[in-house]
Amino acid sequence: MASSAREAAIPALAEVFREHGYTGASLALLGARTGLGKGSLYHAFPGGKAEMAQTVLDAIGAWFEAEIYAPLRDDPDPRAAIARMFAAVDAYFQSGRRVCLVGAFALSDGRDLFAARIAAYFAAWRDALAEALSRAGRNDAVTLAEDTVLAIQGGLVLTRALDDPAVFARLLMRLEHRLNG
């Protein structure tokens, strides 16, 4: 199938963008990590590096939407959805060893190119979490949601800076306690 090579390449592309940023992710690196030559890469992504990055951002957004945001909004048990969010976040970011690509893009390169997607990712997260908190009876739902999303990003920065995954683990415990008691 035409799109299967494309789909298969996405996780590898994501990893390279995560580790090197947009400008730092060279076609040589992208090709090496995916195992695809330049020809294949441009056949699958005619738009070049920009299309690869967009596709990766969309895939990440879709994953979070399905695994985290949708349950937060729709699960009849909001507290269960929040617990699920923390478990998914811990697994996804490998307890802080893995960086958030969207957050990294927001800070430096490719910010202008992908600003809309970046903003949408965080806004959706904050709003879905606020929805769950609201249904759980919190009246400070929006503030608490913003604070939580922001703390997770900060936790990733500090964990990476200090090279100490315990920072992220402690943070998630604190946050979950604050949200779910």
Place this chain on the structure above:
Amino acid sequence: MASSAREAAIPALAEVFREHGYTGASLALLGARTGLGKGSLYHAFPGGKAEMAQTVLDAIGAWFEAEIYAPLRDDPDPRAAIARMFAAVDAYFQSGRRVCLVGAFALSDGRDLFAARIAAYFAAWRDALAEALSRAGRNDAVTLAEDTVLAIQGGLVLTRALDDPAVFARLLMRLEHRLNG
């Protein structure tokens, strides 16, 4: 004086690294922003781009040490030092419009090159704040300090991502209230 051109260039260099990251900050950009040709740049920084980045990181570290960490540790009134920290942070980061270079470096490029400096910057901040909180009588000083430093970094990420300085302003108010009542 020999070092005056060097010193004068540092803020401009810092701004370029902040906006483009380490690999994204080309010598062309660095030269344009500082107003120095390649010859002058390499005369002032014989070690090239790496020395420029190190110098910038050191200058930032020194500024935070003098303006924020030292008062946190030494001011006889720890609550005043904490208030001063929030005012300095708000001014330095221009209410979130400006990104933290150290945090940006921690997330992506140049991380390995400058890991020690990056870790020292955050560890010093966390420890100085914990010292102040401890002297102010908080028994959860270390946790609270870690949480605060991390939240500021996350606030910068989210503010940039959503392009909304109000996020950072709200965060600082919340944090100061949590620390100083």
Place this chain on the structure above:
DNA sequence: CGCACTCTGTACCGATCGGTACAGCGCCCG
């Protein structure tokens, strides 16, 4: 004045950048 020394613009280096062109391989379908 003239020497010496600091500084700086410019030309140049090999390497690598993102991207394009294209020839040929292999697979599928008629």
Place this chain on the structure above:
DNA sequence: CGGGCGCTGTACCGATCGGTACAGAGTGCG
């Protein structure tokens, strides 16, 4: 079996990368 097409490796493009070499301008001092 054979023709066509999806796919891919490779050579190549101009631009730019970080870095070096160096000649000459500017400057201060004996």
